[in-house]
Amino acid sequence: MTRKVMHAVWYTGYGGGAAGLKHVEIPIPAPCKDEILMKVEAASINPIDWKIQNGFARPVLPKKFPFIPLSDVAGEVVKVGPGVKKFKAGDKIVATLGGPSAGGGLAEYVVAKESLTVPRPREVSAADGACLGIAACAALHSLTVTGGLKLEKTKPRTNVLITAASGGVGHYAVQLAKLGNTHVTATCGARNIHFVKSLGADEVLDYRTPEGAALKSPSGQKYDIVVNCTTGIPWSTFKPNLSPTGKVIDITPSGGTFWNCAVQKLTFSKKQVTPLLVNPSAQEIGFLVKLVKEGKLKTVIDSRYPLSQAEAAWAKSIEGHATGKVVVEL
Numbered sequence: 493m494t495r496k497v498m499h500a501v502w503y504t505g506y507g508g509g510a511a512g513l514k515h516v517e518i519p520i521p522a523p524c525k526d527e528i529l530m531k532v533e534a535a536s537i538n539p540i541d542w543k544i545q546n547g548f549a550r551p552v553l554p555k556k557f558p559f560i561p562l563s564d565v566a567g568e569v570v571k572v573g574p575g576v577k578k579f580k581a582g583d584k585i586v587a588t589l590g591g592p593s594a595g596g597g598l599a600e601y602v603v604a605k606e607s608l609t610v611p612r613p614r615e616v617s618a619a620d621g622a623c624l625g626i627a628a629c630a631a632l633h634s635l636t637v638t639g640g641l642k643l644e645k646t647k648p649r650t651n652v653l654i655t656a657a658s659g660g661v662g663h664y665a666v667q668l669a670k671l672g673n674t675h676v677t678a679t680c681g682a683r684n685i686h687f688v689k690s691l692g693a694d695e696v697l698d699y700r701t702p703e704g705a706a707l708k709s710p711s712g713q714k715y716d717i718v719v720n721c722t723t724g725i726p727w728s729t730f731k732p733n734l735s736p737t738g739k740v741i742d743i744t745p746s747g748g749t750f751w752n753c754a755v756q757k758l759t760f761s762k763k764q765v766t767p768l769l770v771n772p773s774a775q776e777i778g779f780l781v782k783l784v785k786e787g788k789l790k791t792v793i794d795s796r797y798p799l800s801q802a803e804a805a806w807a808k809s810i811e812g813h814a815t816g817k818v819v820v821e822l
């Protein structure tokens with residue numbers, strides 16, 4: 493490769509939102525022993541990316557400034573480190589750069605660990621693949637690992653509630669839940685009710701109505717698993733809607749979530765809330781890529797932006813009204 497510099501977008505301190513992003517020309521990174529240099533074709537934004545910019549994990553994250561955000565990427569292998577065995581130049585790939593704290597994805601080139609990279613079949617576009625890291629892994633992990641759901645139709649029926657089902661995580665969670673023997677209730681805004689039904693939800697509540705705010709299933713279901721993808725719903729709202737051993741998996745945990753979780757453990761409560769922070773793995777991303785290839789899971793993209801308009805993509809995600817995922821394409 494003859495090019496030595498690349499276009500990247502970074503921020504140099506906390507705060508500033510979209511206006512805090514700066515376009516820069518910087519050296520193309522070199523892969524170490526077990527790393528892959530990839531040409532980024534698409535990168536997706538997750539709310540955690542701009543929450544870190546806001547100072548959500550201050551002063552721990554970002555590890556240093558300037559910081560290039562985004563860690564869910566897809567593209568093509570340009571060069572591999574001497575220890576890389578499974579990939580070669582020209583291979584199409586999906587990678588997670590090591591969770592949102594890693595960053596690096598909002599750039600023309602990035603290095604990814606071989607252990608966090610999976611092959612991308614031609615049926616899976618770069619944009620579709622780049623969305624599968626944090627969002628789809630959070631949905632998968634919540635339902636199957638923490639929730640215990642088996643994605644098989646032969647198992648006994650499980651009642652699932654997914655809040656904010658129109659968002660990046662929620663739209664995957666509805667589709668994944670429906671791979672099992674489930675009845676899925678979902679919440680979203682009125683404008684997305686048809687969309688969420690089209691993903692497979694059995695019943696959908698408008699979160700701005702009293703019934704929606706109360707999370708009451710229209711058909712009277714009590715939930716065995718809740719994947720909570722929104723904020724501000726108290727335990728007192730979840731509790732009466734749960735089955736006797738119902739579990740809330742809270743991917744937006746507050747201090748109250750951790751407190752309730754501790755109290756429930758100490759009192760041997762059968763109804764429980766579990767806070768969850770997911771770090772995507774290659775194994776999970778590989779499984780999700782396979783589902784997309786087989787047509788069993790789809791990525792819905794709210795909006796696509798070129799790297800030159802990264803600020804607009806950032807602002808779109810910060811608004812909190814995406815239907816599906818926000819993607820930057822290169």
Ligand SMILES: NC(=O)c1ccc[n+]([C@@H]2O[C@H](COP(=O)([O-])OP(=O)(O)OC[C@H]3O[C@@H](n4cnc5c(N)ncnc54)[C@H](OP(=O)(O)O)[C@@H]3O)[C@@H](O)[C@H]2O)c1
Pocket residue numbers: 538539540626627630655656657658659660661662679680681682683684699721722723742743744768769770771809812813814815816
């Ligand atoms: N713990 C983890 O590992 C983990 C992983 C991924 C994400 N997260 C967190 O999970 C949350 C969701 O992430 P995301 O990527 O899905 O966000 P997102 O794509 O930005 O979610 C936006 C969607 O949520 C809907 N929504 C907002 N408030 C709602 C409410 N009260 N009830 C129902 N729907 C509502 C919006 O609908 P309207 O436009 O109609 O309002 C919009 O369609 C974020 O806080 C994120 O940081 C955590």
